[in-house]
Amino acid sequence: MIETINIMLAGPRGKMGTEALSMIKETEHFNLVGCIDRKHNGNSVQDIDGLPTLDAPIYTDAEEAFDRINADVFIDLTNPDSGYNHTKLALLNHIRPVIGTSGFSEGQLDELRELSTNQQTGIVIAPNFAIGAVLMMRFSQMAAKYFPNVEIIEKHHDQKLDAPSGTAAKTAQLIKEVRGSKRQGHPNEKETLEGARGAEVDGIRIHSVRLPGFIAEQEVIFGQGGQTLTINHHSSNRQSFMSGVKFAVEQVMTIDHFVYGLENLME
């Protein structure tokens, strides 16, 4: 018999949070034990319009929630500031975090890595839960060995708060690991309009598009004498992320260290 995993979630009314609650409800060995929301203190999830019929208390005070709720895993799907604070609280309370929230700085990731080590508590931070996106990042890393000239275009809905996306930042990091530092474009190039060449991570240009109509898409474009190679991933709904959230919740129960990216948990 599979053991039940008790889950606490922050951001239940959000686009991802609502989808994650439905996934929890449909998963026999997952049990929602509480939520952190900015509204509805003292209510049960099932009393809130539009949320699945799950009987779990809502807290607006995160510290109170971590004091009172006895969970195995904490899922955060909020925003960078709240997500970072919640993640620290979860680790301090030895509740294993599964973090989908994007936009953490390198310094914040380092602090969470250190806290996870000190607390000997497993944590999974996944820039993208869609398995296709994880493969797109890995294929990009493979291609960069042979095609070191590369730029990234990420396209998201216009409600997204952070830019560049966590996925684009992680892709750049993976590429950097295999190709080293390289400034893309002409050495003497000059922007006559600031931002025209996008953001830069270790020489890799990242261009962020924000438009209604998109959910999440990324193109990694490689160029070399006479040829281009484009690796593209497209999420057309938020269900695309849920098998990855489920996988991360199951996996985080088996580790006691910091993991950044689902690829580190896949065979």
Ligand SMILES: NC(=O)C1=CN([C@@H]2O[C@H](COP(=O)(O)OP(=O)(O)OC[C@H]3O[C@@H](n4cnc5c(N)ncnc54)[C@H](OP(=O)(O)O)[C@@H]3O)[C@@H](O)[C@H]2O)C=CC1
């Ligand atoms: N890793 C992945 O695969 C994916 C990651 N994401 C990331 O997940 C996060 C959420 O995305 P999305 O669902 O689209 O965003 P939404 O804006 O739809 O949802 C965020 C929710 O978090 C709530 N919230 C904000 N602050 C707090 C807080 N302090 N306590 C509790 N709840 C809070 C918001 O409440 P209110 O409505 O009151 O503001 C809102 O309901 C983003 O960082 C996004 O980049 C998204 C998709 C996939």
Ligand SMILES: O=C(O)C1=N[C@H](C(=O)O)C[C@H](O)C1
């Ligand atoms: O905000 C989103 O929507 C998404 N955020 C994540 C990111 O920043 O990469 C993952 C996915 O792209 C959707």
